[in-house]
Amino acid sequence: MTRKQRRLYFVLLGMLALGGATALVLTAMGDTLVYFYTPSEMAGKQIGPDRRVRVGGLVEQGTVRKDGSTVTFTITDLTSTLPATYTGVLPDLFREGQGVVAEGKVGRDGVLHASEVLAKHDEKYMPKEVADQLKKSGRWQEGAGQERAETAK
């Protein structure tokens, strides 16, 4: 094998890897990207029942109902709301009035069937997207996170 042949082999191998990886990435990106929406954005969208979405907002006060290990609650961004249901044990920091991100599919009943509920590790935490949305709609208060933590205790 001469140097020229070897170089050709290297280049072919590299192109094969690059091409294969691109094909894989493009296929995967088409199916698996999960977009983040607020309840207001969800209201104006038609999302197929097979599409996974993430919805973030606050857990609306007084909407959490537990039935055995199934929980229903409403996610709000103080403009629109979206009902959600989840079966399983909620994260330790899941509380009414606190920030939450639920990931799942919206069924024909208009309810978000969440397979995953995230309430992050910090009780002052509010999902960045939710904070942005609240700032946009002018309902953001500095120190709001702190206050919510106090009332939740």
Next chain:
Amino acid sequence: MIPETGQFALILALLVALTQSVVPLMGAAARDPARMALARPAALAQFLLIAISFGALMACYVTSDFSVLNVAENSHTDKPLLYKISGVWGNHEGSMLLWVLILSLYGAAVALFGGNLPAPLRARVLSVQGMISVGFLLFILLTSNPFTRLDPAPVNGNGLNPLLQDPGLAFHPPFLYLGYVGFSMAFSFAIAALIEGRVDAAWARWVRPWTLAAWCALTLGIAMGSWWAYYTLGWGGWWYWDPVENASFMPWLAGTALLHSAIVVEKRDALRGWTILLAILTFSLSLLGTFLVRSGILTSVHSFASDPARGVFVLALLGICTGGSLFLFALRAGKLVGGGLFAPISREGALLINNVLLSTAAGTVLLGTLYPLIADALDLGKLSVGPPFFNTVFLPLMIPMVLLMALGPFLSWKRGDLAGALSRLKFVFAAAIVVAIASWLLAGGSSGPLWAAGGIALSAWLILGSLLEWVERVRLKSGFWRRVRNTPRAAHGMTLAHLGLGIVIAGITGSTAWKTEHIQVMSIGQSIDVAGYQVTLDGVQDNVPGPNYSALRAQFTARKGGRVIVMHPEKRSYRNPPRPVTSAAISTNFVGDLYVVIGEPDPSGGYVTRLYYNPLAPWIFLGAVVMVFGGLVSLSDRRFRIGAPKRAAAAATAKA
């Protein structure tokens, strides 16, 4: 007084690092032995000064000196001593101090053990290390000083995030950093080689032990983090493809590729340019990981602070480091071509394909990790790239790699005999199929997904193939033990590391495919059947006191055959900072884990409980430990210690 001493030592360390980065480099250019010789004492002095500084911060933590802002924000008097100490690196400033401490530790190690290095190479390596030190010491002193005073001092501190108060996590950061930062050695050697304009087999033999040490530490660090996630987050998951996990996984993939390509440089003097490039990219990915985690653009338990100035600083460091070294590479790469020729089907060829697959995998993980940031910056919408993406992309790349891993060691250097290697492996192939079918039937046949059989087959293929290669290697002649002793330890190390990965694959397959999950409300005295175990909730006790928390403590009894296991999962409420934490109870028999979590009380008087059986889950961590052990065995190879590698006269010329 102690904090000021710490800060003063840090400033002195910066000055020493500046000297170390400039003088020996000039000395090497001018072939001046006196200036080159300065590198060693400078590296040692730098390490000593940073160690004093780190010791000072640790003293502040142990004595709970709340007049130091960093201690007041992250510690509390009621924490157990272990977590006061681990609290030193449980925050941004302290963890950066640990970063430079480990960086200077590697520098000092080269100064102490690098006696067999040619003086100019050693001077240049230490000088590049000094430059990295300067960058990070400036970063600490300018943006994240751990010794800032707080006046008036509070009576008590804020405490450490209770999730971090865990023995597994106390040692996770030091090992991770030993790995991350350890790749700076390969980087420094690469830059030094580019400045010298020569890369040869001797160079590769000097680089390999450092890369290997870093790889071992990083593997252990990642495994510890994964183990921690497994037993504390309460879901029985051990890998989430979280951006922060990816930040440590990318350098691991690139570092693994580097480890293998350095072998080709050492043995066959080929792939030289590629190896240099990999060394640069591996360390750049380590820096990128530091940036992702430290800049606060990712929200997670790891991002301590979100100060934009810090993010910009680390990004600038990353830019200078990566940009500068790639520029140097572009200037000098032309000198590195050539080297030994080999056929596509050969040991080198197999190692090359391994490199291509590993770096492609690292590239796709990089893309998936950065894509949400890019999409957000370009206003393409807010999105997350989760496990489905990574699984779709990562697995197809890993399957051929594992298939090849068993085959590669059977090929000879330069020109391999594919048909011969395959015929030696035909029994392994048959055995792997048999093991896969047997374990699939044992797990209940169609109750599990079909791909699980494939995963087990892959694992058995790798384990048996590695064992066969080892057996053929040692039984060639009479005197089994003499053969074992005479085989280079690096070869034993390879077998062990490959075996370890095989065990990990079995663990991943088993715990993903055959996991049993029961989520329900249980009343006291109720029993549930979980994978053959009869699990009873005996009782729940509230307000059980812990050192700095009170817990809701449940007692479960699991019965199987004649065995009785008592388990105590807890739901803890920490006081400082006030935060609930779930503590799962795990009972392992090394074939599977019974995993029990207690949740919220239910209005009906029962409790929400989660019961899991995770078959083969312990193998994931066991396998990782075997891989690390393999790395250590390989590291103990006498070739790295004695018989100082000599540069062949022919290879010494830059032309080659």
